Amino acid sequence: MTDIDKQWKIWIKENPPEKVPDISDEELRESLINDLSRVSKMSVAEYTLYRKWREIRRRYPGSIKKDLFGEEFILDDPKQQFPIDKIKSNFWKPENIYDYLKLEPKLLLTDDTEDFELKLKGSEIWNTIRTFTSTMKNNPNIGRNLNYIVIDEVTGKYLGVICISSDFMDLTPRDNWIGWSREVKTLQARINYTAIGSTIVPTQPLGYNYVGGKLLALLCLEDTVQKDWKKRYGDVLVGVTTTSLYGKSKTGGLSQYDRLKHWKKMGYTSGSVAFETERDTQYLIRQWLHKHHTYRYFEWYGATKPDGKPYKRDHRNRSYHFTYKKLGLDKSLISCEHGRGIYFSALYDNTREFLRGEITEDQLVKSFDTSNSYLVNLWKNKYAKKRIANLVKNNRVSSETLFYDDLIQMETFEEVKKNYLTDVGR
16 A cells, blocks of 8 residues: 555545535636636736735735724734834935945845844745735745845845745756756756746845846856755756746846846746636635545645655646636636746856766866856946946936835725836836
8 A cells, every 4th residue: 555545544534525515516616707707807917916915915914993093004913014114124225326336245045044133034034025025926936945135245234035946847948958858857856956046036226226136136146056055955056047027028028137147048938827716716626626526635735745745746736727627617717828038047068968967067167257246246347337327317216115015005906006017027
């Protein structure tokens, strides 16, 4: 008897479908169509912002309190307000346009970081910055993760956040460029020698005024990242992937990674944006699966690997798509085509040969200087200098910090769009 069989025998006794309230196919289909019909009509930018609004409203619930002095919005958990206020006030903001030249960016791994004065752990600082400065929903990544807070070593101010994660298994343009076969990637585990910059988010106005996204993208290649990857996971890091928020659909077709030295554009993903239902509907899906497709439900939500991780990779999306197919939902309600730009940085001249299994680690030849000083100076002199000069010339320098904490109080998506739709992707 396999381990999964043993788990099933125990699980089914503890979770019999007879005890689960029944929900009909028609009832679930109606709920799904109601949710998906609304979001499937949105543009990619609108849908991205909508998910951010729903995420923040869910994570930071609150209500308006009235007293003799008027109305005030109060979080249900008052302790949540403290890190928001303190972290927001610690964003780097230049006193004059040339202050970027004084910056000394440093990567702080969240595991090793704690603000003793604020009594905040590194992970709490990282998640707060990530949630309130990026339009993209803050979803945890499966697999390997190195989370970095980027600070200015001189002032201690926050410059952004980075996450270096397990790389995407399949990206056809990148894989074709490497000459990668699925067998080499998996059986020889060469995929473990690359990573993806899954979060590359600068604070504002660093991002807008000084192309801070380019700084963070360059820092993904830094010696610190390579050393931490080797120390934690035992594999030499030979290349880094990332993808843009937008692809061909963005006006001009450019992202912060285009024309960025040491990053090569591979092409576009062939994937799509999958629309999400509301959380109440997601609960109904699980209830329906438990009742009517019990073993499948067990595989996705009950069974685990020896390390405690879910038995099925990407189990939630698998379960959702199974449900959509069984209920015969129209594909136009489920997702829309949205190719993202794919970028790759080969850290060695013979990265491709190594990833194909043709050479060993001791034969790798460094491709370029990955020291902090080189990468930071490259950003300052090649990108930030040109950007701020252009903004000054056109009187477009921004002083906005762009922190999404006021989404907590916004009751309607129409209000959210009015205030933030033009900022999506910054």
